[in-house]
Each structure stands twice: as C-alpha cells, then as structure tokens.
Amino acid sequence: MTDRPVGPSTYFRPEHSAGLDARTRELIARRDHAMGGAYRLFYRQPVEFVRGAGTKLYSADGEEFLDAYNNVPSVGHAHPRVVAAIAAQAALLNTHTRYLHPAVIEYSERLLATMPAGIGHVMLTCTGSEANDLALRIARDATGSTGAIVTSYAYHGVTIATANLSPSLIGADAVEPWVRVVPSPVVDPAAFVDGVRAAIASLDAAGLGLAALFVDTVFSSDGVQASGTFLGPVAELVRAAGGLLVADEVQAGFGRMGHGMWGFERHGIVPDAVTFGKPAGNGMPIAGFAARDAVIDGFGAHQRYFNTFGGTPVSVAAAQAVLDVIEGEGLIANAAAVGDRLSAAVRGLDAPEIGDVRGVGLYYGIDIVDSSGGPDEPLALAVVNGMRDRRVLIAASGPHNHTLKVRPPLPFDDADADRFVAALADTLEATRN
Structure with a gap:
C-alpha cells in the first residue's frame, strides 16, 4: 500500500x-x-x-x-419533472424486479435504443460500482479468464472487486495479481496501446488470461481525455485475446460529451459491454450493465442475478424522467x-x-x-x-x-x-x- x-x-x-x-x-x-x-x-x-x-x-x-x-x-438539481415522477410513483408502488412491472421493461427498451444494435440486453443495479462488479463477473463467465486491465489512475468503484480496478482509490501498487495497470492515454496514447498489448501478454504468461479491459471513456481520474483514435486498436487487441472491452459510462454518459448519448461514440468504437450509473436517475439509485446478447444470455443460462433495489419502480420513474428531460430540453x-x-x-x-x-x-x-x-x-x-x-x-x-x-x-x-x-x-x- x-x-x-x-x-x-x-x-x-x-x-x-x-x-x-x-x-x-x-x-x-x-x-x-x-x-x-x-x-x-x-x-x-x-x-x-x-x-x-x-x-x-x-x-x-x-x-x-x-x-x-x-x-x-x-x-439539474431538483428538476421539477424528475421530482414529480419520483413522488407520483412513490405514492403508488415501490418493490423489486421479481414482479412484472411494465415501467422497468419500457425503460430497458428505451435505454437500449440509445446504444448500438449489437448491445441487446441490460441488467439494472443501484450504483456504478455494482454495475462494474457485475461486468467483471459476467466477463469472467463469458471468457473463462480472470484477468483485467485498467489505466494507471482509473476509478471504477468501491466494492472489493472494483476497488482493485481503481488505482486512484487504493494505489496502483495495491491492486491484486489479477489486475494489470497500463499508462493512460492522457499523456501518450501510443503508450496506452503498447501498455495494453504488454498487459495481455503478462496475463497470459501468468495463466490468468484476459476477461476484460475497463475504460472510463472520458478518462476522468487519469486527468480527462475525451478524444482520439487509440481505443480502436485497443479494442482489436482485447478481442483478439478473447476479452471484453467494457466502456464505463458512469461519468461520460447521458449526453455529457455533447456528442450522442455515450462517451464511446466520441471514440468511434462499439464496446462489448457498457456500464452506467450516477446520472441515470438524477440522484436516485439506478445504474446498470448492458452487453451483447450472447454475453448476457450465456451468463443467464447457468447463473442467477438479482438486485433488490436495482430497477425499482420509483428509481425507474426518475430514470425515465431524466431521458425525457435530456430529449425535451x-x-x-x-x-x-x-x-x-x-x-x-x-x-x-x-x-x-x-x-x-x-x-x-x-x-x-x-x-x-x-x-x-x-x-x-x-x-x-x-x-x-x-x-x-x-x-x-x-x-x-x-x-x-x-x-x-x-x-x-x-x-x-x-x-x-x-x-x-x-x-x-x-x-x-x-x-x-
């Protein structure tokens, strides 16, 4: 440490x-x-x-x-439309996703419509940390590998797993052996690409293999980098190694870049999976993980996922209102x-x-x-x-x-x-x- x-x-x-x-x-x-x-x-x-x-x-x-x-x-703080949606739904019902409720289905469909066609399923959580934790779990299941790659000062969450994906939280020297830390593209994009290549080789040599590369698509904790062509060759390296490219959109997503809904669009790539969080509910606890059908279907065929507060009617009402406001205003x-x-x-x-x-x-x-x-x-x-x-x-x-x-x-x-x-x-x- x-x-x-x-x-x-x-x-x-x-x-x-x-x-x-x-x-x-x-x-x-x-x-x-x-x-x-x-x-x-x-x-x-x-x-x-x-x-x-x-x-x-x-x-x-x-x-x-x-x-x-x-x-x-x-x-915006206390947006009237979001506040009204929360209050109205709270007066009716707030429960978990094991009961049928059209709102959570409609929101999932609407959210997926903002993503590339290859991203076909979404799973809802409460926080971005949970979303990235789930992404790692599913990536390991899909690939049979355990290794992960992150940038040198990344932040991806506060669970045991995602803290290890967050050198800015615990220090690069404190991550566990299944993590490889690479230079960020903020200073030198070429060093980032070379670092990913070397990290894949290192994980293979250790018998871990690559499950996923996690990138915050605005590289916020690394010092901010919103543009460049470096993610294209990195995506090719990751997929050639059998891993998933996970676009962490907790900070870059929901229109913040002024260039479509998601930060990965600015980089001209289609990730294998997307995580999102904080902005989705304007402060209400809703977040999630979206990925290609085959990735989630394979996981769902032999594992069970449940999150008591992930996608409750009240949180979904807030999230629907957020999308309404982004579009309407x-x-x-x-x-x-x-x-x-x-x-x-x-x-x-x-x-x-x-x-x-x-x-x-x-x-x-x-x-x-x-x-x-x-x-x-x-x-x-x-x-x-x-x-x-x-x-x-x-x-x-x-x-x-x-x-x-x-x-x-x-x-x-x-x-x-x-x-x-x-x-x-x-x-x-x-x-x-």
Whole structure:
C-alpha cells in the first residue's frame, strides 16, 4: 500500500478547523465520530448545503453556489419533472424486479435504443460500482479468464472487486495479481496501446488470461481525455485475446460529451459491454450493465442475478424522467454549445498557469502548471479552494492532482459559463499576489 494518500487532495483536513465557525466545527466533529475517517469532505472550508435548483446549490447561510462539478443531478438539481415522477410513483408502488412491472421493461427498451444494435440486453443495479462488479463477473463467465486491465489512475468503484480496478482509490501498487495497470492515454496514447498489448501478454504468461479491459471513456481520474483514435486498436487487441472491452459510462454518459448519448461514440468504437450509473436517475439509485446478447444470455443460462433495489419502480420513474428531460430540453446540444463557449473562454485567458485544456461538451480537465510547464498541485488546490471562496464548485483530478475537473449539470448555460470563467480568472489573479 502506498504511503501517500491516493485520490484528490482537495479534501478537508483537521488542521483546517481553526478558522471555521462553531456550527461547522461541531458538524465535522460529529461526522468524524459517527462515520469514521474514511469519509472525506471537499474544500478547506467545507460547505453545508440545504437545497439545490438547476445548476445552483444553496448553503445553510443562504449563499448561492454555482455547481460546476456534480454530475449526479445530471439534468439539474431538483428538476421539477424528475421530482414529480419520483413522488407520483412513490405514492403508488415501490418493490423489486421479481414482479412484472411494465415501467422497468419500457425503460430497458428505451435505454437500449440509445446504444448500438449489437448491445441487446441490460441488467439494472443501484450504483456504478455494482454495475462494474457485475461486468467483471459476467466477463469472467463469458471468457473463462480472470484477468483485467485498467489505466494507471482509473476509478471504477468501491466494492472489493472494483476497488482493485481503481488505482486512484487504493494505489496502483495495491491492486491484486489479477489486475494489470497500463499508462493512460492522457499523456501518450501510443503508450496506452503498447501498455495494453504488454498487459495481455503478462496475463497470459501468468495463466490468468484476459476477461476484460475497463475504460472510463472520458478518462476522468487519469486527468480527462475525451478524444482520439487509440481505443480502436485497443479494442482489436482485447478481442483478439478473447476479452471484453467494457466502456464505463458512469461519468461520460447521458449526453455529457455533447456528442450522442455515450462517451464511446466520441471514440468511434462499439464496446462489448457498457456500464452506467450516477446520472441515470438524477440522484436516485439506478445504474446498470448492458452487453451483447450472447454475453448476457450465456451468463443467464447457468447463473442467477438479482438486485433488490436495482430497477425499482420509483428509481425507474426518475430514470425515465431524466431521458425525457435530456430529449425535451435539448441538453445534448446544450452541452456541445455551452461547452464550446466555455472551453474557448478558458483557453483565451491570459493565464500562464493554465496548461493543456482537454475535454468536450460539459466535461473538461484544465491543467494547472508551474513556470516550467510541469504539474503544480499546490497551485491547483489553491485554485479549487479559491473558486469555492468565490462560490463556484470544482475539484482536482489526475495522478498529480493538478488537473481541474469541470463537469457541471447539463443545463449549464452561457451565463453560468461566463460566471465560471470570471471566477477562474479572478482566482488565478489572486494567486499571483
């Protein structure tokens, strides 16, 4: 296990308590006592939120914050259509999927219609972690192999299995022997392809074989990479080795890239399987795994799957409403248009601290660099906290924690983009003084 804490270091630490008000210090102390040290709080000055609306969050003391980070409420905080759907269904019925209910069937059909024709079945879970855990289980069943490949700073979940697919969570040196970690394509796409080739050979040499390569199609924790042709040759390598290419769409999916519904479309590939999560229900627990018919049919022929809360009528009602809102409010086109405006404005800032800006739609990674052009984690953290002080919420990502992660709710508009860029410019200026 690595001695350095893994994951973004924008977290609150005990030494930050001194300047906080009495109520905040009390809540933090109670939280630590009741919930333990594994939980983290964002920002040196944590925020207590009491409500949200659209792209805004409101603190206990009435301050309005612009949410440029949270992709859980993908169609906006407390969207009226989603809220109404949840309330109406909760007043009627909420139970598991062992009873017939047309809504869960209709949602599954509708979701599959957004995917390539080869993806024919979907299985519903509560979380993205469960979806990726199920993907690994089914990939092992389909291939007869046990090995998995992930990128060097990937995040795919918090179960025992998916934590081992998440070097950003536990550290690359802590993954189990059935996992191979390869360079991400953020810095060098060719090294990613070569790494996958070498990892397949290593798994074969160990007698494990390749069950699946898992890729977050926006490579969020690796520092964000939304474009490129590198996944095509990697898919060929994986399939030649008998494995499955699993596209993890928990962060990239549901129109966030402004280029179709799914991140893999941007890369010009058709994966063997797709997992999705957080944005599906706008905060309600619904996620899932979809794959080619043969993959799931083979698994279902001799194994049983059941998830008590995966696909309940209330969660499905929320998920159906999310699709209605994405389509009815033109949120994919909005992500493309506002994202273009946002990225152009960020790139146009006279700010030597900004290095590469990667992303598309409403998902960006903005590198913060020092005078030599190298990663500057302390400055990135100062920017994250400075933006929080200006009531704009972002976080840091990447192996050096120097990449600002920007992924607002999909209704983010031009005024929100202008507010974000103004706050970023002001924050960077303040760091120079």
